[in-house]
Structures are given as C-alpha cells and as structure tokens.
Amino acid sequence: MRLFLILMLSILPLSSLAQDAATQPEGTIAVQSDGQQDAAIANRIREIIGQLGRYEDVSVIVADGIVTLRGTTLDTAQIEALNALVARVEGVVAIENRVTESTDVVERLNPAVERIRNRTAQAIAMAPLVLVAAGAGVGLFVLGLLIARRRNPWDRIAPNAFIADIYRQVIRLFFAVAGVVLALDLLNATALLGTILGAAGIVGLAIGFAVRDTVENFIASIMLSIRQPFRPKDLVEIQGDIGHVIRLTSRATILLSLDGNHIRIPNSTVFNSRIVNFTRNDERRFTFLMGIDPNADIAEAQRIMMSALEELPFVLQTPAPSVWVEGLGASTIDISGAGWIMQHETSIAMAKGEAIRIVKSRLEEAGITLPEPTYRLITAAAGQPLIGDVRTPAGTLPTATTPAEVRDVDAGEAKALADIVDAERETAGDEDLLRREAPQE
Numbered sequence: 519m520r521l522f523l524i525l526m527l528s529i530l531p532l533s534s535l536a537q538d539a540a541t542q543p544e545g546t547i548a549v550q551s552d553g554q555q556d557a558a559i560a561n562r563i564r565e566i567i568g569q570l571g572r573y574e575d576v577s578v579i580v581a582d583g584i585v586t587l588r589g590t591t592l593d594t595a596q597i598e599a600l601n602a603l604v605a606r607v608e609g610v611v612a613i614e615n616r617v618t619e620s621t622d623v624v625e626r627l628n629p630a631v632e633r634i635r636n637r638t639a640q641a642i643a644m645a646p647l648v649l650v651a652a653g654a655g656v657g658l659f660v661l662g663l664l665i666a667r668r669r670n671p672w673d674r675i676a677p678n679a680f681i682a683d684i685y686r687q688v689i690r691l692f693f694a695v696a697g698v699v700l701a702l703d704l705l706n707a708t709a710l711l712g713t714i715l716g717a718a719g720i721v722g723l724a725i726g727f728a729v730r731d732t733v734e735n736f737i738a739s740i741m742l743s744i745r746q747p748f749r750p751k752d753l754v755e756i757q758g759d760i761g762h763v764i765r766l767t768s769r770a771t772i773l774l775s776l777d778g779n780h781i782r783i784p785n786s787t788v789f790n791s792r793i794v795n796f797t798r799n800d801e802r803r804f805t806f807l808m809g810i811d812p813n814a815d816i817a818e819a820q821r822i823m824m825s826a827l828e829e830l831p832f833v834l835q836t837p838a839p840s841v842w843v844e845g846l847g848a849s850t851i852d853i854s855g856a857g858w859i860m861q862h863e864t865s866i867a868m869a870k871g872e873a874i875r876i877v878k879s880r881l882e883e884a885g886i887t888l889p890e891p892t893y894r895l896i897t898a899a900a901g902q903p904l905i906g907d908v909r910t911p912a913g914t915l916p917t918a919t920t921p922a923e924v925r926d927v928d929a930g931e932a933k934a935l936a937d938i939v940d941a942e943r944e945t946a947g948d949e950d951l952l953r954r955e956a957p958q959e
Contacts, residue, residue: 556580559609566603572596576617583611590620592629647705655701662693680743680768680951731786738789739768743951747793750952751939753932755794756783762935764942765950774939801834802861804870808877809850814886816843816851823855826880830873832864832927833857849889861932868927 560580567573573596576589585604591597597617604613666686702708743766748754752763754773759781761773771788773781796802810819820841827839839857846852855877859869878888943950 555609556583559583559585559607562607563604566607567600573600575620576600580610583609584614585610585612586614586616588616590618592620594619644705651701651704654704655697658697658700659694662690662696665693666690680739684740735769735784735786738785739766739951742766742771742785742789746952748795748952749797750943750950751936752795752797754796756788757791759783762939763952764939766952768951772942774935774942776935778935778938796861800860800862801837801858802866803837803856803858804866804873805854805856806870806874806877807844808853808855808874808881809847809888810853810881811887811889812849812851814851816853818884819851819853819881819886822880822884822886823853823877826877827855827857827873830857830869830876832859832869833873834859864927865931872927 557580560578563578563585567576573589573591576587576591579586587600587604597615597619600617601613601615604610666689699708699711702711748763750763750765753760754763756771756773759773759775761775761781764772764774770782770784773783775781808823820843823841824839827833827841833839834857837858839855841853841855844852844854855873857869857873859866881888
C-alpha cells in the first residue's frame with residue numbers, strides 16, 4: 519500500500535509539468551540574462567524607428583528580452599504598426615507597448631501643415647505642365663467645335679437636319695472626351711479617367727431610368743425622321759386621330775384635324791402605333807349601306823344601285839363600283855354599295871353623301887321603299903292576341919317625281935386644309951424634319 523502511494527505521488531508532478539509545458543509559447547528563453555544583447559536589441563529598435571521619422575517621442579527599454587515602449591504618436595495605426603515592427607527584431611521575447619495617441623494640438627497640426635506645404639510646392643512645380651495639358655485639351659475641343667460647326671459635310675451625309683445636328687453633337691462629344699484623355703495623359707493621370715468614366719456610367723444609368731420616356735421619344739424621333747412613314751399634308755390616322763400632317767419635330771408629330779384643330783402626338787406614340795395613310799394612293803373607296811323593303815326584289819334593287827353608281831361622274835370605272843347584300847336587318851334587307859374616287863380631286867365625304875342621295879332617289883323611282891323600323895306590341899290585358907307588325911304604309915313615303923341631278927363633289931375643303939398646312943409649314947423653319955426626297959416605308 520505504501521509503495522502504491524509513493525508511485526502516485528511521483529507520477530502527479532510529472533503530468534502537471536507536461537500540461538504546463540503545452541501552454542508555453544514556442545521557442546526557448548535563455549536562462550541567464552545578457553545585458554549586451556538587451557542593449558543591442560534596444561539600439562537596433564531605436565535605429566529602425568529613427569529611420570522612419572514617425573516615432574520621435576517613443577522611448578525603448580529592453581530588459582531580459584522584454585521590450586517596453588513608452589511615448590506618444592499621432593494615431594492608433596502607428597501604434598499597431600510599431601508592435602509588428604518590434605516583433606520582427608531578433609531576440610525580442612515580449613513587447614509591452616505603452617505608447618498612447620497624442621492629444622497635443624500643435625503636434626497634430628504640424629503634419630497637416632507640412633503636407634499642405636508639400637502639395638503647394640508640388641502644385642507650383644506642376645503648374646507649367648498643367649497649363650500645357652489644359653491648353654492641349656482645350657485646343658482639341660475647339661478643333662471639334664470648328665469641325666462640327668461646318669454645315670456642308672453633315673447636311674450632305676445626313677438624311678435631314680435633325681440627324682445632321684446629332685452628328686455634330688457626336689463630333690463635339692468625341693473631341694471633348696479626346697481632349698480630357700490627352701490632358702490626363704500629359705499629366706500621367708490616366709488612372710483617374712477610369713474613375714471618371716465609372717462615375718459617369720453610374721450617373722448616366724440613373725438618368726436613363728429617370729428620363730426613360732424622354733429617351734424613348736428621342737430615339738423614335740430619329741427613326742421617324744429617317745424612314746418618314748408620311749409626308750407633309752398627308753391625311754393619316756394615328757390612334758384614332760385623323761388629320762393632315764403639318765410637320766414632324768424632334769419631340770412630336772403635329773396634325774391638322776378635319777375640324778381645323780392642331781393635334782400633337784408624341785413621336786414615341788407615333789412610332790409604336792398603327793398608322794393609316796389615306797393619301798399614299800390617289801384612288802380611295804367609299805362604302806354605304808341601304809336598307810330596303812324585305813318584300814322588294816333584291817336582285818332588281820342591286821341592279822338599280824349599280825346603275826346609279828356607274829352614272830356618277832366622279833366614280834371611277836377602274837376599279838369598278840360594286841354592290842352586295844350585307845345581311846338581314848331588324849326590318850330591312852341591308853345592301854352595301856361601294857365606289858372608287860380620285861381623292862385628290864374629289865371629296866370622299868361629299869362623294870359618299872351624293873352617292874347615297876342618288877341611289878335612294880333611283881330606288882324610290884323604281885318603287886323600292888326604304889321602310890322605317892318595325893315594332894311588335896304586346897297588349898296589356900292577359901290572354902289577348904299579339905298585334906301584328908306595325909309599319910308605315912309604303913304609299914305614305916315621298917317619291918321622287920323628277921330624276922335627281924348630280925351635284926359637284928370636288929375636293930375644295932381638302933385643298934383649303936392643304937393651304938392651311940402650307941402656311942403652318944412656312945413658319946416652322948428648320949424645326950420640321952419631313953423631306954420629300956427622304957425614303958418611305
């Protein structure tokens with residue numbers, strides 16, 4: 519039993535020593551202190567921080583390999599850098615850094631004043647080079663302005679004045695950027711150009727989202743000015759608005775309605791809309807609907823209508839007029855008639871109205887009536903029989919006694935509107951983007 523206790527007491531100190539050794543830092547520490555080595559370490563550290571010139575107020579004491587630092591510096595980063603610097607010196611066992619950040623106003627202002635002096639001296643030394651770089655950049659930009667100001671080359675290659683102005687703007691922008699790049703290259707500051715372009719890209723992206731509708735309208739103006747789907751004075755329909763084209767500007771298309779009103783439609787809307795151009799072809803067809811008595815001879819009514827249309831002097835023979843049965847109405851047989859006219863000589867509205875008047879007169883001369891609507895009435899008393907159709911007797915309708923004469927249907931109103939458009943265009947100046955010689959879609 520005593521032998522067992524002696525063995526246990528001898529094993530316990532060895533295990534505790536092994537556990538303590540596991541927590542010690544790596545490397546070995548000399549058993550005896552070496553004063554010469556401590557002095558050498560201190561001198562080496564003083565030489566290093568003296569060369570840096572940032573630790574004039576820092577003192578170094580070394581004892582048994584332990585370095586003690588005291589004093590002040592201008593910021594915390596220098597204190598942390600001092601720890602890393604001293605730790606690299608051979609023989610240093612530990613570092614006790616008691617350096618603090620200085621709060622002296624003069625000490626903190628001196629470096630700033632020194633930096634200002636250095637930068638001022640550097641700016642004065644760089645002034646001639648800056649003037650040369652600025653002069654070169656401005657000269658290149660002025661050259662771009664002179665090239666863009668000349669009208670002949672750009673007006674010759676551009677389809678219209680609007681595109682020519684865009685060419686000039688592109689030339690100005692190109693030479694402006696080239697001037698900035700040249701100036702920065704002379705100053706050896708081309709790295710700054712990447713930062714400027716990056717910032718400009720971000721700003722441009724933000725502005726693009728903010729003015730998306732304006733950009734879309736601008737692009738639509740370019741496309742419309744190049745292709746030009748209509749000409750001045752053309753009668754067009756855009757999103758339900760009908761009018762004669764006055765002019766195409768860089769922002770909108772201006773129409774003169776048939777009532778004499780101005781209609782302003784944004785170019786982005788015009789570009790994305792369905793455009794009906796009534797003026798592109800000289801021939802134009804009008805149609806109308808006639809409702810005749812269901813008891814009448816339909817074939818005879820069609821023959822009369824066709825004969826009446828062929829007799830009209832303003833109706834073209836090629837393409838020929840046509841008549842067809844449209845369908846059954848509530849109390850009539852609906853027959854449609856159509857005829858073609860030369861719309862630059864004949865008013866489409868007056869031609870349609872005159873055709874309806876003549877066809878109606880011819881049908882009534884032949885005894886074919888155009889009945890009024892028929893209604894079916896139900897008596898108030900229950901069980902009473904239904905009253906038959908109530909319609910106006912045919913004999914009560916007025917009948918033509920003499921053949922109707924064809925009236926003049928010339929395009930006087932359209933010509934008057936065209937004169938108004940011409941007067942409007944004379945005041946437009948260079949703002950109008952429409953040209954007769956431009957290609958059409």
